[in-house]
Amino acid sequence: MAHQATVNAPLTTKELWGGGTSPFGASYGKLMMWFFLLSDAFSFSTLLVSLGYARFVHHASWPVVESVFYHFPFTHAHLPLLYVGLMTFILIISSVTMVLAVDAGHTNDKKGVVFWLGLTIIGGLIFVGSQAWEWYTFIVGNETGVIKDVLVDGVVVSKEVTGANLQYNEYGHTLFANFFFFITGFHGFHVFSGVVINFIIWLQALDGTLERRGHYEMVEKVGLYWHFVDLVWVFVFTFFYLL
Amino acid sequence: MEQELDQSLYYSAPHARTPEQTKKVRRKIVMVTLLLSAITIFEVVIGILYSKTHVGAESSTWQMIKMMYIVLTLIKAGYIVIVFMHLGDERKNLRTTILLPIVLLVYLIFICLFEGEYILQYVQDLLK
Numbered sequence A: 001m002a003h004q005a006t007v008n009a010p011l012t013t014k015e016l017w018g019g020g021t022s023p024f025g026a027s028y029g030k031l032m033m034w035f036f037l038l039s040d041a042f043s044f045s046t047l048l049v050s051l052g053y054a055r056f057v058h059h060a061s062w063p064v065v066e067s068v069f070y071h072f073p074f075t076h077a078h079l080p081l082l083y084v085g086l087m088t089f090i091l092i093i094s095s096v097t098m099v100l101a102v103d104a105g106h107t108n109d110k111k112g113v114v115f116w117l118g119l120t121i122i123g124g125l126i127f128v129g130s131q132a133w134e135w136y137t138f139i140v141g142n143e144t145g146v147i148k149d150v151l152v153d154g155v156v157v158s159k160e161v162t163g164a165n166l167q168y169n170e171y172g173h174t175l176f177a178n179f180f181f182f183i184t185g186f187h188g189f190h191v192f193s194g195v196v197i198n199f200i201i202w203l204q205a206l207d208g209t210l211e212r213r214g215h216y217e218m219v220e221k222v223g224l225y226w227h228f229v230d231l232v233w234v235f236v237f238t239f240f241y242l243l
Numbered sequence B: 001m002e003q004e005l006d007q008s009l010y011y012s013a014p015h016a017r018t019p020e021q022t023k024k025v026r027r028k029i030v031m032v033t034l035l036l037s038a039i040t041i042f043e044v045v046i047g048i049l050y051s052k053t054h055v056g057a058e059s060s061t062w063q064m065i066k067m068m069y070i071v072l073t074l075i076k077a078g079y080i081v082i083v084f085m086h087l088g089d090e091r092k093n094l095r096t097t098i099l100l101p102i103v104l105l106v107y108l109i110f111i112c113l114f115e116g117e118y119i120l121q122y123v124q125d126l127l128k
Helices: A002-006 A013-017 A028-057 A082-106 A110-140 A174-206 A209-213 A217-242 B019-049 B060-084 B092-127
Strands: A146-152 A155-161
Touching: A028 A174, A028 A217, A028 B092, A082 A110, A082 A217, A082 B019, A082 B060, A110 A174, A110 A209, A110 A217, A174 A209, A174 A217, A217 B019, A217 B060, B019 B060
Parallel strands: none
Antiparallel strands: A146 A155
8 A cells, every 4th residue: 555655645746747646636436426526516506596597587476485395294283394304304314324434434344334324325215205205295285276377278277276287386486396396306316316326335335345345435436426415405405495 | 557447446445543533533523413403403493483474575684584594505515515525635636626616606696696687677667
């Protein structure tokens, strides 16, 4: 491990870019994960910025979000924001268990990696399940609908609307439901793929593949992805639900 | 040749750590966890007690709460990126490469929100 000792030492420009070393002090795979995450950050940013644009244009017909998301499982009480807050909390905790898994990987602690990565997968599954429940509640809507002028086959008709679909919804402007489906759907799909990728790496840690490789960098790479998913949710939580 | 085959080996070798170092790392993780949870709980409580319908969407209180939400979000994001994703431990040129392009978003947000406000005004004037 002669290289290991020199990785974090300050190097001259010539040593850095002269070849034979990584100027970033990171492996190819980790660097590419960072670049992928940067491009993904731009995808999510454009979605959230266009949400901001739509909210500014349709200021009057945009619903107050806490009057839409007030349901909580197993109760009919009016609890605004509480369920989304709980989902945020679950995702943050699963991010913490991922940090602990990466940390266990740094010391080659196989048991630790398997335990913490397993908990992360469970947290991710709970989050995806919560999102499915929220989508269901959003689509079905309340018992009492709202009379609205909607476009059906190119003709404007007055109609009782319950719940939401891509054409119209009972809550407010059409774009409100569209952005809800698109943003939380795009994020939910990221969480789902994250769970699948975590599961694959968990299996590799369990059967000793990573141990034989001599390092647990794969855990670090999927960890970066998982933290990014948590990071995106922090922004979605603020810009879709809180504001 | 070997370096190209498994380059990660040079940068991800297991670190030998004293129990004190482990304790220090764990404590940092716990502190950041508590901070992130506290901010989230605070946001939800504020959202329930001072809801938009309650204080009024046009009131200065709501404008202040809005700004506070954005600042708290950026604080949370900073802690996730710097501590959880270990970007703070990376070399300076990697940090710059990742963080500098984000600055472009400031311009995108600026033009989109101003354009949105203009369109709203335009349509309102048209309907007058």
